[in-house]
Each structure stands twice: as C-alpha cells, then as structure tokens.
Amino acid sequence: MRFLSARRRHRFTKPLILLLALFVIGAFYTSFAPSSKSTAQTETTSSVKEGEGLFAVGCASCHGPNAAGGSQGPSLVGVGAAAVDFQVGTGRMPMANTGQQAPRKNTEYSEAEIKAxxxxVASLGAGPAIPSKGDYTLPEPKNAKEREDREKAVAQGGELFxxxxxxxxxxAGLGGALPEGKYAPTLQGVEDKHIYEALRTGPQQMPVFAKETLSDQEVASIIGYLTELREQQSRGGLNFGGLGPVGEGFWFWIVGIGGLMVIATWIASKGARSR
Ligand code: HEC
Ligand code: HEC
Known part of the structure; x- marks a missing residue:
C-alpha cells in the first residue's frame, strides 16, 4: 500500500486490518468447517472447471459456448454425463465432419479429461449419470444355484435382445444397414459400460431405452447375453472380422505375398542393373 500517503495510512490502517482479519477468518471458516464434504466438492468443482476449458477448445465450435447449441451441433444441456462418456469414450466426439454419422474411432482424450x-456437461443440467460396474454386470455365480440363475438371466437377455x-x-449383434446410408454398428468389442450408456442416451437413430423400459437388471442380462455371444463366436469360427480362426491363414498370406514381393523387387532391380 505504498501509494497511500502516510496520513491516510494512519487513518485507514486499523479498520482495514480489522476488515482483512474478518475476511481471513470468514474464508478460513467456510473452507474448513464442513470438512467432510468439502474435499469431494472442490474436486468436482475443479473437474467441472477443467471440463469447461477442454470444452471451449474442442467442442464449443459446434455445440456453442456453454454447450447451449450452435449451427453445427445440438445443445448438450441435460444430455447427462453418460452421453458425454459414451460419445467421447468411443471416439465419436469430437466429430470430424458434420452431415454424416459420427463413426467410432480412437478417443483423443484421457480418462481424466473425459471425466472432466x-x-x-452434467453441471449444466440433470441427465443419465455414468454407471458403476454393478449397474450393468450380472453377479459372478458362486454355486450351482447361482449358475442356474445366471443362465436364466442370459436367456432372458437373449430374448430382450x-x-x-x-x-x-x-x-448376432454384427450390425446392419439403415435407410439413408446410416448403419447400426457391430456390438462386438464394445465395452460393457458403453453398451449401458448407449441404451440410456440413444445416440443418433437409436431410441433411448430408459429405466422404465429396460431396468438395470434387464440391461445387465442383455450385456451378459452379448458377452456369451461374443465368446461363442470366437470359439466357433463364426466371426468375420476377428483375428480368431482367421489368424493363421492371415499371417500365411502376409508372409507368403510379402516374400513374393521381395523376390519380385530383387529380380526387377537385378534386371535394371544388368541392362
Ligand atoms: C464438428 C462438430 C462437432 C464437434 C467438434 C463436436 N461435436 Fe458433439 N455432436 C455434433 C453433432 C452434429 C451431434 C449430433 C449428431 C450425432 O449424434 O452424431 C453431436 C452430438 C453430441 C452428443 C450427443 C448428444 C445427445 O443428445 O446424446 C454429445 C454428448 C456430444 N456431441 C459431445 C461432444 C463433446 C464433449 C465434444 C468435444 C470433445 C463434441 N461433441 C465435439 C457435432 C460436433
Ligand atoms: C432403430 C435402430 C436401433 C435399435 C432398435 C437399437 N439400436 Fe443400437 N444403435 C443404432 C445406431 C444407428 C447406432 C449408432 C449411433 C451412432 O453412431 O452414433 C447404435 C449404436 C449402438 C451402440 C454403440 C456401439 C459402438 O460402436 O459404440 C450400442 C452398444 C448399441 N447400439 C446397443 C443396442 C442395444 C443393446 C439395443 C437394444 C436394447 C439397441 N442398440 C437398439 C440403432 C439401433
């Protein structure tokens, strides 16, 4: 406070110090009093702040400032954390070019950034939350009775599917074409969490399956069924894209053709030299 003259400092320092002391005590009190809740709260607050920053850089160009919607993308107010976790976690967002269906690709963001x-987005309006593993996983069977229950649940999941x-x-969950050049993707290799989130948030042409339509238990059954299906397909050689039974032939092909190419190149270069 150099800029204050000596006389004014003399007149104002005492009330100023008093005010400062009050302020410090107040700040001290509010930050320490509800100590049990405050750490979790400040953690989410800083995560929201970090998310806001990431959003401004990577998403706001389409979804508008404050995610309220723009000419290139819809409003995200109320879509919920699950929609963001699904869209960014499966690499669909940030979208590369609008007008076509956003394809699945490798995500550009770390786990922590996706969380932020x-x-x-969740702080802007209530929506489906990111589930925990227990919400979408059938319990591991520990005895014959539980194994039977699990089998029943998987059969029910198959029917629901x-x-x-x-x-x-x-x-077989392998995906299919939809009108207007759109498609429903294969469900092989999709993380269980993302299956749950897709149902609850309904990306693009897919309808939303809310809890009133399919309970968490029913979703877990569907996921249990899809897991079983995936295992059967990789065992039985029914799969087309996977590296299961295709593996050996595939490598023979690469090595065989690769070898022929090396020989062909060698002969060509020899021919060129001898000319
Ligand atoms: C190039 C434009 C573009 C960019 C960049 C973009 N989006 Fe999108 N986003 C869209 C469009 C268009 C849709 C709607 C069509 C669709 O679902 O594919 C959409 C849909 C979404 C949805 C689904 C909304 C719902 O109703 O379920 C979420 C969530 C989302 N975006 C989040 C993000 C996040 C987070 C980012 C930044 C990491 C981002 N987007 C970057 C264009 C964009
Ligand atoms: C009307 C057609 C339709 C129905 C019915 C439907 N889906 Fe979808 N589903 C889609 C489309 C289209 C997409 C792709 C959305 C996108 O690319 O954003 C999709 C995406 C998904 C994804 C994300 C896959 C990935 O690659 O990340 C999962 C998981 C999924 N659906 C599961 C289901 C399950 C389980 C059901 C039944 C309870 C179901 N869907 C019913 C059309 C449908």
Missing part, C-alpha cells in the same frame, strides 16, 4: 468433460435390438443390430 462429463462433469462439466431379439425383441428390442436385433431389428437394427442383426441377430
């Missing part, structure tokens, strides 16, 4: 983006999903995703 999700926290930020055929009724609700196979029209778009095919009976």
């Amino acid at each position: 983006l999700s926290d930020y 055929r009724t609700n999903c196979s029209a778009c995703h095919n009976y």
Whole structure:
C-alpha cells in the first residue's frame, strides 16, 4: 500500500486490518468447517472447471459456448454425463465432419479429461449419470444355484435382445444397414459400460431405452447375453472380422505375398542393373 500517503495510512490502517482479519477468518471458516464434504466438492468443482476449458477448445465450435447449441451441433444441456462418456469414450466426439454419422474411432482424450468433460456437461443440467460396474454386470455365480440363475438371466437377455435390438443390430449383434446410408454398428468389442450408456442416451437413430423400459437388471442380462455371444463366436469360427480362426491363414498370406514381393523387387532391380 505504498501509494497511500502516510496520513491516510494512519487513518485507514486499523479498520482495514480489522476488515482483512474478518475476511481471513470468514474464508478460513467456510473452507474448513464442513470438512467432510468439502474435499469431494472442490474436486468436482475443479473437474467441472477443467471440463469447461477442454470444452471451449474442442467442442464449443459446434455445440456453442456453454454447450447451449450452435449451427453445427445440438445443445448438450441435460444430455447427462453418460452421453458425454459414451460419445467421447468411443471416439465419436469430437466429430470430424458434420452431415454424416459420427463413426467410432480412437478417443483423443484421457480418462481424466473425459471425466472432466462429463462433469462439466452434467453441471449444466440433470441427465443419465455414468454407471458403476454393478449397474450393468450380472453377479459372478458362486454355486450351482447361482449358475442356474445366471443362465436364466442370459436367456432372458437373449430374448430382450431379439425383441428390442436385433431389428437394427442383426441377430448376432454384427450390425446392419439403415435407410439413408446410416448403419447400426457391430456390438462386438464394445465395452460393457458403453453398451449401458448407449441404451440410456440413444445416440443418433437409436431410441433411448430408459429405466422404465429396460431396468438395470434387464440391461445387465442383455450385456451378459452379448458377452456369451461374443465368446461363442470366437470359439466357433463364426466371426468375420476377428483375428480368431482367421489368424493363421492371415499371417500365411502376409508372409507368403510379402516374400513374393521381395523376390519380385530383387529380380526387377537385378534386371535394371544388368541392362
Ligand atoms: C464438428 C462438430 C462437432 C464437434 C467438434 C463436436 N461435436 Fe458433439 N455432436 C455434433 C453433432 C452434429 C451431434 C449430433 C449428431 C450425432 O449424434 O452424431 C453431436 C452430438 C453430441 C452428443 C450427443 C448428444 C445427445 O443428445 O446424446 C454429445 C454428448 C456430444 N456431441 C459431445 C461432444 C463433446 C464433449 C465434444 C468435444 C470433445 C463434441 N461433441 C465435439 C457435432 C460436433
Ligand atoms: C432403430 C435402430 C436401433 C435399435 C432398435 C437399437 N439400436 Fe443400437 N444403435 C443404432 C445406431 C444407428 C447406432 C449408432 C449411433 C451412432 O453412431 O452414433 C447404435 C449404436 C449402438 C451402440 C454403440 C456401439 C459402438 O460402436 O459404440 C450400442 C452398444 C448399441 N447400439 C446397443 C443396442 C442395444 C443393446 C439395443 C437394444 C436394447 C439397441 N442398440 C437398439 C440403432 C439401433
């Protein structure tokens, strides 16, 4: 406070110090009093802040400032953390070019950054939350009775899948074409968490399956069924894209053709030299 003259400093220092002391005590009190809740709260607050920053750089160009919607992308107010975790976690967002269906690709963001983006969007309006593993996983069976229960749940999951999903995703979950050049992707290799989130948030042409339509237990059954299906397909050689039974032939092909190419190049270069 050099700029204050000596006389004014003399007149104002005491009330100023008093005010400062009050302020410090107040700040001290509010930050320490509800100590049990405050750490978790400040953690989310800083995560929301971080998410806001990431959003401004990577998403606001399409979704508008404050995620309220722009000419290139819809408003994200109320879509919930699950929608962001799904869209960014499966690499669909940030979208490369609008107008076509956002394809699945490798995500550009770390786990922590996805969490921050999700926290930020969730702070703008309530929506489906990111689930925990227990919400979408059938319990591991420990005895014959539980094994039987699990089998029943998986069978129920299969029925639910055929009724609700196979029209778009095919009976074996391998995906299929939709009108106007759109497609329902294969469900092989999709993380369980992302399956749950897709149901609850309904990306693009896919309808939303809310808890009133399919309970968490029913979703867990569908996921249990899809897991079983995946295991059967990789065992039985019914898979087309996977590296299961295709593996050996594939490598023979690469090594064989690769070897022929090396020989052909060698002969060509010899021919060129001898000319
Ligand atoms: C090039 C434009 C563009 C960019 C950049 C972009 N988005 Fe999107 N986003 C879209 C469009 C268009 C849609 C709607 C169509 C769709 O679902 O593919 C969408 C949909 C979404 C949805 C689904 C909303 C719902 O109703 O479920 C979420 C969540 C989302 N974006 C989050 C993000 C986040 C987070 C980022 C930044 C990491 C981002 N987007 C970057 C264009 C964009
Ligand atoms: C009307 C057609 C339709 C129905 C019915 C439907 N889906 Fe989808 N589903 C889609 C489309 C289209 C997408 C791709 C959305 C995108 O690319 O953003 C999709 C995406 C998904 C994804 C994300 C896959 C990935 O690559 O990340 C999962 C998981 C999924 N659906 C599961 C299901 C399940 C389980 C059901 C049944 C309960 C179901 N869907 C019902 C059309 C449908």
